[in-house]
Amino acid sequence: GQQLNQSPQSMFIQEGEDVSMNCTSSSIFNTWLWYKQDPGEGPVLLIALYKAGELTSNGRLTAQFGITRKDSFLNISASIPSDVGIYFCAGLDSNYQLIWGAGTKLIIKP
Amino acid sequence: DSGVTQTPKHLITATGQRVTLRCSPRSGDLSVYWYQQSLDQGLQFLIQYYNGEERAKGNILERFSAQQFPDLHSELNLSSLELGDSALYFCASSPEGVSSPLHFGNGTRLTVT
Numbered sequence: 001g002q003q004l005n006q007s008p009q010s011m012f013i014q015e016g017e018d019v020s021m022n023c024t025s026s027s028i029f030n031t032w033l034w035y036k037q038d039p040g041e042g043p044v045l046l047i048a049l050y051k052a053g054e055l056t057s058n059g060r061l062t063a064q065f066g067i068t069r070k071d072s073f074l075n076i077s078a079s080i081p082s083d084v085g086i087y088f089c090a091g092l093d094s095n096y097q098l099i100w101g102a103g104t105k106l107i108i109k110p
Numbered sequence: 111d112s113g114v115t116q117t118p119k120h121l122i123t124a125t126g127q128r129v130t131l132r133c134s135p136r137s138g139d140l141s142v143y144w145y146q147q148s149l150d151q152g153l154q155f156l157i158q159y160y161n162g163e164e165r166a167k168g169n170i171l172e173r174f175s176a177q178q179f180p181d182l183h184s185e186l187n188l189s190s191l192e193l194g195d196s197a198l199y200f201c202a203s204s205p206e207g208v209s210s211p212l213h214f215g216n217g218t219r220l221t222v223t
Contacts, residue, residue: 033211042112042200042214043153088153097166098208102152 006089006101012109013079021087021104022073029091029099032065032072037086037103046087047074076106084108113137114215116201122221128189131218135182135203141165142184143212144176145200153200159184160207191222 006023013019023032031050035043047058049065049072056063063074072091076083089101113136123129135142144156155168159178170176173191178184188195198219202212 031209035214040216040219042114042202042216044112045211045213048211092208096208098155098212100153100155 004089004091004099004101006104008104009102010105010107012107014109015079015081017079019076019079019083019106020073021089022071023089023091023101024071025091025099026070027093028069029072029093030069031092032063033090033092033098034061034063034072034074035088035090037088039085043088079106079108081108112213112215114201114203114213116199116215116218118218119216120219120221122223123191124223125191125193127191127222128187129191129220131186131188131199131201131220133184133186133201133203133215135184135201136213139203139205139213140182141204141207142178142182143202143204144170144184144186145202145214147198147200147217149197156186158208165207188220193222196220196222 004023034046037043047063052069053067054065060077086103086105088103115134117132140161143158145153156170157176158166162178173189176186198217200217202214204210204212
């Protein structure tokens with residue numbers, strides 16, 4: 001089946017640093033979604049993208065729908081301790097199947 | 111609060127047993143999805159229901175089954191449980207199909223001993 005390659009798998013960053021993660025696929029997607037999961041909780045929707053080239057912000061978070069429709073990235077500016085968690089991308093393919101990335105685990109160095 | 115309610119929050123049972131997980135979707139949402147998340151793993155799609163009917167099937171074992179009732183709540187039944195079934199089980203809902211973003215509950219943590 002289709003796969004999304006989400007990278008990096010994990011990130012160790014200092015508080016205050018900017019963070020960047022991305023998802024790529026060999027197939028075209030119609031929608032990109034970014035979720036964050038805190039330990040022991042369900043994923044929470046951060047940003048939804050519906051058009052190629054679309055750039056959307058949610059506070060310190062910015063995500064873009066790649067122009068080729070095969071990728072998306074999520075940036076977090078000036079990270080804070082509560083940014084810790086696992087970030088998932090998900091893409092809606094042409095068969096209306098929602099494909100999930102494996103997640104990026106964000107850890108802030110003390 | 112996503113508006114999706116899952117019960118119970120925790121479940122501990124023995125191998126070979128059967129359990130039922132329950133999900134109430136957000137008000138107005140017609141689609142319900144079930145996902146399995148093993149320790150430190152990603153989300154594995156199990157099954158989707160839309161307005162009472164099965165819409166899509168993922169990697170759901172034959173020992174697992176689900177249904178969506180007329181009031182739109184859903185139940186996931188897991189039988190002949192094995193140690194490897196220990197995981198977090200999430201329910202998500204959306205207004206229609208996957209073209210609208212999913213909203214997740216906080217999951218049921220199943221431990222099989």
